[in-house]
Amino acid sequence: NAGVTQTPKFRILKIGQSMTLQCTQDMNHNYMYWYRQDPGMGLKLIYYSVGAGITDKGEVPNGYNVSRSTTEDFPLRLELAAPSQTSVYFCASSDGLAGGVSADEQYFGPGTRLTVT
């Protein structure tokens, strides 16, 4: 049982390039999330999904896209990377059984450190 896995661990992008951050969970969780963590700040929610085929915007969705074709996978797409997207990105999942996003324990992956120059 690997939990939540993310690839890659590190990436350097040039301005204007695109990339996809991969996230997979093997806990059969319904809910999945993408956060970004900037230095000295708490996590900000980018997008989340409550099940396959269902996604919704979080607090900071601009410049990102997501899809959820399976329960296990929740990739995050960056189009036209900008320096403001330099951050550490965390994927998380929860089972949704305790009452939704607000009450569930979220399980986090180890993060992807992205630098855009």
Add this chain to the structure above:
Amino acid sequence: AQSVTQLDSHVSVSEGTPVLLRCNYSSSYSPSLFWYVQHPNKGLQLLLKYTSAATLVKGINGFEAEFKKSETSFHLTKPSAHMSDAAEYFCVVSDGGNTPLVFGKGTRLSVIA
């Protein structure tokens, strides 16, 4: 809308002494409150959560937190710090349902031998 304020960006304690990490919240409803811990270069891990049951919540590794509605606080405590407690701690609030979690800016805990 909900918000959370962690009153200290950095706390330093000696090994074996008590730990107090302070958190105040703002919420329009009966909130859910969490403490998460992040060790260096790792993802976050849940320490404990409050969801309108007992106001004193016990978590992992000897940590506990008390929900005080009158003071809108949810401070994290531990009687005796261990070197392995050195990490970043995040207080988190949610207004319920599918309202996304709101994270505080974090408190870095240092433990001195």
